[in-house]
Amino acid sequence: MVDIIINRGKFAVRAIKALFLNTVLIICVVIPYPGFRTCYAETNGELSGENTDFTQFSLEELKNVVIVSASKKPEMVSDVAAAVYVITREDIRRSGVTSIPEALRLAPGVHVARITATDWAVNIRGLNGQFAQNLLVIIDGRKVYTHVFSGVFWDIQDTVIEDIDRIEVIRGPGAALWGANAVNGVINIITKPARQTRGGQVVALGGSEEQSGSLRYGGIFGKGAQYRAYGKFFNRGDLADVGLDRGGDPADTNDAQSTDNWRSGRGGFRIDLEPGYGLAAGSPDAITLQGEAYNNRYDKEFERRSIIFPSSVSTQDGQSDTSEAMGWHLLGRWKHAISGDSDTILQIYYDHTRKDYDPGSGQVHTTDLDFQHRLTLGRRNEAIWGLEYKLIFDEFDDGPNVQMAPSHLDQSQWSAFIQDELTILPDRLTFIAGSKFEHNEFTGLEIQPSIRAIYTPCDRASVWTAVSRAVRIPSRLELHGRTSDTIELPDAGPDTPVEITAQGNPDLQSETLTAYELGIRLRAAPTLWIDTALFFNDYKNLIGLELTGIDMDGDRYNLGYANNTSGEAYGLEMVVDWKVTGNWLLGASYAYLHTLIEENRIADPDIDALISQDSNPPHLFSIRSNLDITPQFDFDLWFRYVGRLPEREIDSYTVFDARIAWRPFPDLELSLVGQNLLERGHSEFSTLEVKRSIYGKIDWKF
Numbered sequence: 266m267v268d269i270i271i272n273r274g275k276f277a278v279r280a281i282k283a284l285f286l287n288t289v290l291i292i293c294v295v296i297p298y299p300g301f302r303t304c305y306a307e308t309n310g311e312l313s314g315e316n317t318d319f320t321q322f323s324l325e326e327l328k329n330v331v332i333v334s335a336s337k338k339p340e341m342v343s344d345v346a347a348a349v350y351v352i353t354r355e356d357i358r359r360s361g362v363t364s365i366p367e368a369l370r371l372a373p374g375v376h377v378a379r380i381t382a383t384d385w386a387v388n389i390r391g392l393n394g395q396f397a398q399n400l401l402v403i404i405d406g407r408k409v410y411t412h413v414f415s416g417v418f419w420d421i422q423d424t425v426i427e428d429i430d431r432i433e434v435i436r437g438p439g440a441a442l443w444g445a446n447a448v449n450g451v452i453n454i455i456t457k458p459a460r461q462t463r464g465g466q467v468v469a470l471g472g473s474e475e476q477s478g479s480l481r482y483g484g485i486f487g488k489g490a491q492y493r494a495y496g497k498f499f500n501r502g503d504l505a506d507v508g509l510d511r512g513g514d515p516a517d518t519n520d521a522q523s524t525d526n527w528r529s530g531r532g533g534f535r536i537d538l539e540p541g542y543g544l545a546a547g548s549p550d551a552i553t554l555q556g557e558a559y560n561n562r563y564d565k566e567f568e569r570r571s572i573i574f575p576s577s578v579s580t581q582d583g584q585s586d587t588s589e590a591m592g593w594h595l596l597g598r599w600k601h602a603i604s605g606d607s608d609t610i611l612q613i614y615y616d617h618t619r620k621d622y623d624p625g626s627g628q629v630h631t632t633d634l635d636f637q638h639r640l641t642l643g644r645r646n647e648a649i650w651g652l653e654y655k656l657i658f659d660e661f662d663d664g665p666n667v668q669m670a671p672s673h674l675d676q677s678q679w680s681a682f683i684q685d686e687l688t689i690l691p692d693r694l695t696f697i698a699g700s701k702f703e704h705n706e707f708t709g710l711e712i713q714p715s716i717r718a719i720y721t722p723c724d725r726a727s728v729w730t731a732v733s734r735a736v737r738i739p740s741r742l743e744l745h746g747r748t749s750d751t752i753e754l755p756d757a758g759p760d761t762p763v764e765i766t767a768q769g770n771p772d773l774q775s776e777t778l779t780a781y782e783l784g785i786r787l788r789a790a791p792t793l794w795i796d797t798a799l800f801f802n803d804y805k806n807l808i809g810l811e812l813t814g815i816d817m818d819g820d821r822y823n824l825g826y827a828n829n830t831s832g833e834a835y836g837l838e839m840v841v842d843w844k845v846t847g848n849w850l851l852g853a854s855y856a857y858l859h860t861l862i863e864e865n866r867i868a869d870p871d872i873d874a875l876i877s878q879d880s881n882p883p884h885l886f887s888i889r890s891n892l893d894i895t896p897q898f899d900f901d902l903w904f905r906y907v908g909r910l911p912e913r914e915i916d917s918y919t920v921f922d923a924r925i926a927w928r929p930f931p932d933l934e935l936s937l938v939g940q941n942l943l944e945r946g947h948s949e950f951s952t953l954e955v956k957r958s959i960y961g962k963i964d965w966k967f
Contacts, residue, residue: 324844327353328794334403334433334453336684336697337442337649338639346697346717346729347439348374348784348798348838352432354457359891359901361924361938363426363475363499363960365454366419370905371889372434373854374838375450376881378910378950382501383420383527383563386950389436389450390800390834392860394879395950399448399737399778401439405456405555406635407596407614410446412657412676413629415740418620421561421590423531425479425495427468427964430457436838437800438780440735441699441715444653444680448735448778449802459483459491459537465967472938472960476500490543496532526564533557549602558593563621588621606641627661627669645688653680659741668747670769678705684715694720707744708775711736725788733782736775743808743826745769767810767824774828779803796840804832807862832862848893856885882908882917899926899936910950918947932966 328342330353335345342349350372362368366385370377376393378386388397398415401408402422409422432454439451462483470477476499483493535555540548564587596614603609612635619628637651655678661669684699700714713736719729742748749766784798807830814823836858843851858881886906894900901924909917921943926936939959941947946954 346719348436374856392879401447438733438735440713474958531559551600553598556595561590590620592618650683739773792844853888880910880912884908934964
């Protein structure tokens with residue numbers, strides 16, 4: 266195994282070198298071609314207006330949007346020394362997606378797989394699973410990564426889709442700025458400022474698999490402060506009799522998946538005071554206050570699965586259950602401009618979440634205080650630094666199969682970061698170096714540095730490279746949890762069940778990643794944009810289970826968590842956008858990912874057979890067509906191919922979606938969307954099949 270990893274690693278390095286040299290040669294050949302000058306789009310509102318006609322912008326203007334996730338400051342995509350992709354609100358509208366996880370399919374290299382009616386597996390550049398780790402998700406500055414299992418509860422992350430301004434996706438480590446757990450990527454979801462949501466908007470959606478509705482109203486109050494308030498409700502799921510085989514082999518990893526009827530309601534508000542909008546035009550300050558409350562209800566019917574090994578069926582009887590998730594959060598942000606070369610941001614938020622886990626429940630309170638300062642040091646040097654303090658209080662109700670010891674815990678984390686950007690050659694060569702210094706109560710001080718550089722030999726081509734270190738802090742479950750279940754072994758009869766326990770380990774160390782990246786961006790023609798990235802990831806101290814003992818009579822296995830695994834991954838990601846005509850845009854993406862993670866062996870073949878393996882498709886391909894038939898008619902197509910998941914025995918599948926929209930009036934849009942039109946249904950991560958569906962949507966602004 267070690268020889269294989271080393272040989273594959275050497276091959277990946279050689280491939281990166283070869284592609285780098287060939288691309289530089291191509292750039293040098295193409296440079297002499299005349300007629301290309303960069304004219305970056307302004308983003309002071311013209312590209313962000315509520316009624317913007319995106320067909321009037323060139324491809325370069327559409328691609329060079331301003332983002333903040335890569336450097337915690339505004340910068341154009343073409344200037345970023347990282348693999349970044351921006352999902353715009355126009356992309357979301359024309360794709361026909363109805364949830365945040367589904368919208369993430371629009372980004373290259375992001376694997377999104379539907380597990381149940383309420384659960385998704387979402388990951389970037391790594392093995393994917395229901396509790397996929399190593400991915401940091403941010404919504405309007407609020408980190409929604411949970412310490413319970415070091416992942417994201419996608420079922421409770423939602424908002425009015427029409428209010429999302431953009432989703433910035435950073436593929437690769439972002440820990441030097443965002444801290445621990447930003448290992449394989451960062452997803453930053455940013456909603457529109459209140460001044461862009463004045464007036465009312467009603468959205469109603471109804472179809473074969475989902476029904477939802479939202480109401481939002483915004484306006485001005487006081488001395489010009491902008492606000493919006495909204496409410497949203499949906500009903501999803503009711504996927505009974507889809508891929509549910511209650512009489513199958515208990516050892517089949519894809520047997521007897523749960524089916525859910527999922528209802529959710531939420532409401533929230535946002536208030537903005539900005540210069541010229543609630544504050545004096547020359548004011549150095551901007552203030553934002555926003556909050557939201559939600560409640561989810563899940564009606565489940567399932568044949569009970571083992572908590573430790575989801576691939577096996579528990580000997581307990583099948584059951585129906587109703588569970589809930591509820592919570593609320595409040596955030597305040599103050600931006601202050603000291604001068605044209607210096608500004609600060611102070612942000613504080615509180616988040617409360619209570620969720621029923623299977624079969625227990627728990628609640629988490631999070632308070633986060635964050636400060637950052639940007640300043641220019643001379644004509645060629647810009648620095649940004651910041652401090653953050655986070656307090657987490659959790660409380661878990663022990664169930665018959667899950668216990669936390671201690672069940673109540675207060676933990677604090679503090680961190681500081683600094684990043685310096687040095688312009689070596691104006692408009693040509695930039696060097697960026699920085700690090701995050703983070704302290705937590707379990708693994709102590711974690712240092713996560715990053716070195717990046719971007720070279721722009723001409724106005725329409727750039728090459729960037731990066732070396733970064735990132736860590737993942739062990740989850741609460743891995744540190745202090747104890748899970749147990751009684752299951753049937755694959756080679757034993759139903760009359761010989763065994764008990765399996767998994768015990769947390771408070772001495773765990775953080776998982777570490779050292780990542781090497783190389784990217785090339787090329788505007789080969791005024792209507793053609795190419796963006797390519799290669800990466801090589803080296804993982805150490807990965808956390809897995811190991812056998813700690815077997816009772817004398819052989820009917821009880823004791824397992825424990827340990828840093829017992831390592832591995833590597835390498836791959837390629839490519840995006841091509843072509844504006845065929847003024848009213849027709851084609852976009853394609855391809856991602857290749859190869860993982861070489863050492864298998865987590867329990868040293869017992871019966872137990873090994875039950876381990877539910879995470880998996881990733883080696884190939885992801887997508888092509889989208891956005892055509893404006895007339896100024897009132899849109900016709901959009903989306904084709905996706907997802908490779909097979911060999912560890913989970915899930916076949917590859919193709920998806921074809923179509924959308925047609927009509928605007929009889931400027932403020933009214935009627936659309937019809939068909940999803941998964943090529944087949945009746947397909948499995949993405951379990952036997953639950955994502956079915957063919959169709960829905961109609963009314964979007965009315967007033």
